[in-house]
Amino acid sequence: MVQRILEPAEIESIDHIAIARVRLPERAEVFSARAQRLRQLAPGNPIGPYLLLMATVADAQHAVAQSLDIPPLSPETLDRAGEHCMPLLPAQDAGAPLAAAALFDRLAATAPELAAPLATLRAMPADALAGAIQALLGLRPSSDIPIDTTTAPLLMAALQLDRTVLASQLREQDMPMLDVHTVCPVCGTPPVASIVRIGGRYQGLRYLHCGLCATEWHMVRVKCSHCETTEGISYYAVEGQGEALKAECCDQCHHYRKIAYMEKDPMVEPLADDLGSLALDVMMGEAGYGRANGNPLLWLADDGDDDDHGLETAEVRG
Ligand SMILES: [Zn+2]
Numbered sequence: 001m002v003q004r005i006l007e008p009a010e011i012e013s014i015d016h017i018a019i020a021r022v023r024l025p026e027r028a029e030v031f032s033a034r035a036q037r038l039r040q041l042a043p044g045n046p047i048g049p050y051l052l053l054m055a056t057v058a059d060a061q062h063a064v065a066q067s068l069d070i071p072p073l074s075p076e077t078l079d080r081a082g083e084h085c086m087p088l089l090p091a092q093d094a095g096a097p098l099a100a101a102a103l104f105d106r107l108a109a110t111a112p113e114l115a116a117p118l119a120t121l122r123a124m125p126a127d128a129l130a131g132a133i134q135a136l137l138g139l140r141p142s143s144d145i146p147i148d149t150t151t152a153p154l155l156m157a158a159l160q161l162d163r164t165v166l167a168s169q170l171r172e173q174d175m176p177m178l179d180v181h182t183v184c185p186v187c188g189t190p191p192v193a194s195i196v197r198i199g200g201r202y203q204g205l206r207y208l209h210c211g212l213c214a215t216e217w218h219m220v221r222v223k224c225s226h227c228e229t230t231e232g233i234s235y236y237a238v239e240g241q242g243e244a245l246k247a248e249c250c251d252q253c254h255h256y257r258k259i260a261y262m263e264k265d266p267m268v269e270p271l272a273d274d275l276g277s278l279a280l281d282v283m284m285g286e287a288g289y290g291r292a293n294g295n296p297l298l299w300l301a302d303d304g305d306d307d308d309h310g311l312e313t314a315e316v317r318g
């Protein structure tokens with residue numbers, strides 16, 4: 001693999017000049033690229049039918065995203081986040097009623113297999129929806145609002161839609177410099193996976209990808225995206241499945257996150273590739289590493305086993 005290796009001093013010197021610190025999402029691209037990738041990964045995949053179902057959800061997100069009217073963040077909000085080195089969106093801002101209503105209407109027309117969870121969601125008042133989303137984000141205890149694994153991916157899809165449209169309206173210079181580099185500068189969520197990009201000013205650089213708003217932020221390579229150590233990092237891939245996706249594992253905190261390489265496959269999409277590679281999760285679980293956080297589109301029933309690949313809400317908040 002051809003890698004662009006930079007010395008730390010070199011990174012310091014060019015960090016503020018050449019490196020694009022963030023890569024904001026384009027609402028015309030995010031969900032359509034994800035849908036396409038999910039369909040590409042589905043054949044022969046152990047959860048192929050589920051990947052195809054999530055591709056249908058991504059199609060609906062794409063259709064709604066093109067015309068969804070989300071008010072941009074105010075200059076005061078941007079200033080306040082910049083001053084306090086905090087993410088732009090306050091953590092408790094978990095409501096996405098506009099996006100949810102539009103997405104669920106669209107899916108009701110295009111995804112008959114989702115009729116049952118959609119009926120549940122469409123019957124919920126806005127405050128109940130917001131409460132359920134807060135529970136999924138770990139902002140409210142699941143003892144307060146139990147997590148329904150059948151509606152959870154659709155609620156997260158609504159939140160993705162809302163936040164991605166919001167993020168797509170931001171400018172690079174709006175981004176606050178955070179003290180913590182392991183959460184999204186827009187919405188404060190830990191990354192779902194990371195990607196080494198090709199092309200233009202992103203060439204050869206690694207970005208962490210937000211599973212909610214699809215913002216990407218730069219982090220140097222060979223560094224744990226969970227505890228930020230640069231010691232004891234190693235890479236694993238499933239034999240026979242190519243080099244485009246690996247697990248970046250940390251021997252300090254014993255967590256891993258997947259990393260996708262566009263040089264190996266220009267179609268990789270961090271969230272889709274993470275979802276489509278459960279064999280790698282199983283392998284890492286057996287090797288004693290825990291997922292740093294879950295994938296917003298996959299919720300497994302809590303069987304009381306805390307090592308359940310880290311997909312529980314408690315692990316999501318990490
Ligand atoms: Zn985000």
Ligand SMILES: [Zn+2]
Binds near residue numbers: 226228250251252253
């Ligand atoms: Zn670590």
